[in-house]
Amino acid sequence: MLRKVSIAIGALLLVGLLAVGGCQLTQLKASQPSDNAKWEQIEEQTPAVDVDKKAIIDGGEFNKFFPVADGYERVYTQEKEGFAEAKIKQDGNTVAMVSVSDTASNPSAVNKYQNSQRSLAGYPLAEVGSTATSILVADRLQVKVLSRDSEFTPADREAWLEKFDLAGLSKLVN
Amino acid sequence: MSKSIYELVNELPQKNLTVFSLRSLDKILPGEWENIVGFENTIRQVTGESDAALIEQIGARAIQLYNDKSEGYQRAMWLYQTIDSTGRLLGQAALAGKVTENVPFLSIVNRLTPKPEKAQTIDLCTKLVTEIVAFCKINGIPGDSVGDFVKALGDYGGESLIRMAALVCFDGLIPLGPNFIKQTETVIGNLTPKDLDSNPAFKAVKEAIPGSKTDDQLTFIGSSFESVKDWMGDFVESKGITPQSVVANLKTFVDIADDKMDYFGAFLDISTNYYEHTGVQTLTRRLVERAIAEI
Numbered sequence: 001m002l003r004k005v006s007i008a009i010g011a012l013l014l015v016g017l018l019a020v021g022g023c024q025l026t027q028l029k030a031s032q033p034s035d036n037a038k039w040e041q042i043e044e045q046t047p048a049v050d051v052d053k054k055a056i057i058d059g060g061e062f063n064k065f066f067p068v069a070d071g072y073e074r075v076y077t078q079e080k081e082g083f084a085e086a087k088i089k090q091d092g093n094t095v096a097m098v099s100v101s102d103t104a105s106n107p108s109a110v111n112k113y114q115n116s117q118r119s120l121a122g123y124p125l126a127e128v129g130s131t132a133t134s135i136l137v138a139d140r141l142q143v144k145v146l147s148r149d150s151e152f153t154p155a156d157r158e159a160w161l162e163k164f165d166l167a168g169l170s171k172l173v174n
Numbered sequence: 175m176s177k178s179i180y181e182l183v184n185e186l187p188q189k190n191l192t193v194f195s196l197r198s199l200d201k202i203l204p205g206e207w208e209n210i211v212g213f214e215n216t217i218r219q220v221t222g223e224s225d226a227a228l229i230e231q232i233g234a235r236a237i238q239l240y241n242d243k244s245e246g247y248q249r250a251m252w253l254y255q256t257i258d259s260t261g262r263l264l265g266q267a268a269l270a271g272k273v274t275e276n277v278p279f280l281s282i283v284n285r286l287t288p289k290p291e292k293a294q295t296i297d298l299c300t301k302l303v304t305e306i307v308a309f310c311k312i313n314g315i316p317g318d319s320v321g322d323f324v325k326a327l328g329d330y331g332g333e334s335l336i337r338m339a340a341l342v343c344f345d346g347l348i349p350l351g352p353n354f355i356k357q358t359e360t361v362i363g364n365l366t367p368k369d370l371d372s373n374p375a376f377k378a379v380k381e382a383i384p385g386s387k388t389d390d391q392l393t394f395i396g397s398s399f400e401s402v403k404d405w406m407g408d409f410v411e412s413k414g415i416t417p418q419s420v421v422a423n424l425k426t427f428v429d430i431a432d433d434k435m436d437y438f439g440a441f442l443d444i445s446t447n448y449y450e451h452t453g454v455q456t457l458t459r460r461l462v463e464r465a466i467a468e469i
Contacts, residue, residue, distance in 0.1 A: 036181050078314060099468075
């Protein structure tokens, strides 16, 4: 992996210059730190990851099925075992995050689809919280779109879910 | 056992010398960095969600991912912590109890020793390489092409961009002066593996730097610096930054005398841990982004 870094480093942060000029300014307010005790309890109730890592599809396999659209820029942000994610930017602002994850690495994620009343492109659909819409492809791959701008609506999320190459993704699951 | 991710982010200070010095960069990058502390607060800010049960679910997955050593997050945290720790013990002793008031730089100046140029240059380059390795530990190598990867690296914002700005200002301009890029190139060109092996910052993170021998690691460091020097130069030029302007912004909380610039670099080195502070913030943000996508 680091060899690849070594090669790619050729332009490291050159694009960062663009980011300096055009990156979205985050207006966030500070608040009090939370209590460690609460999270310690949650940690105790959360089992350690106990899955066969070899069976998990590598995140890099998902990249080529990611959507793109005129007027938007796609910036891949993470690629880990069983997970790939990209930002969708418009005029330099992040409007959404799009991702594919292999639920083999987090099996409880499929529970929410079991009683799903809705579907999209033939796959069960779930909405979580106020920012997330996702579908479960081939009973295993979770494709999710998260709004990062108030103008990116649930309807936009569904439209972007359909922009993925869902048929291509489903073929990754044997 | 090392600290949990929630402990690390809950315990980030809201006010200390590191935070003051990072805030001084707001004049260069207005509004870019807000000191977000607290695990739950970070989840709310990053996701825009407010439902308590959902926040706990996201937090639980983030904790689970962080605790899985094979995911690389703990290694990235170790890098951010280790690279900052080499000069800090002395600083903590000298500055005990003096972090919320005007910092009496002149009163401790006699305890400071400016680093020789070679050592400072190695520190600068080692921090840069640390950033690259930590980036890969946290994010993998996103995308299918070199172009995708470069885009991912270039998409720095918020605390990551401030960390890079601090590197340029506090580890480049202040200790090495306005010609720090040229100087660094010259010094790297003459470095030997022995020079690297005797540098405390390099020694501390050596095991994580690509290359099986110090010689290879030196090559990696050289090519890393070569690839970012243009960005650094453009950053300094486009923002009109000089050592004097960086120091002027810091003067609101430290009583610096202009003729003690050399010593001020040493002062920042021992009194701040901006890599660790912003590294915790970057890592938590990425974990949360992944966690909400995976649950």
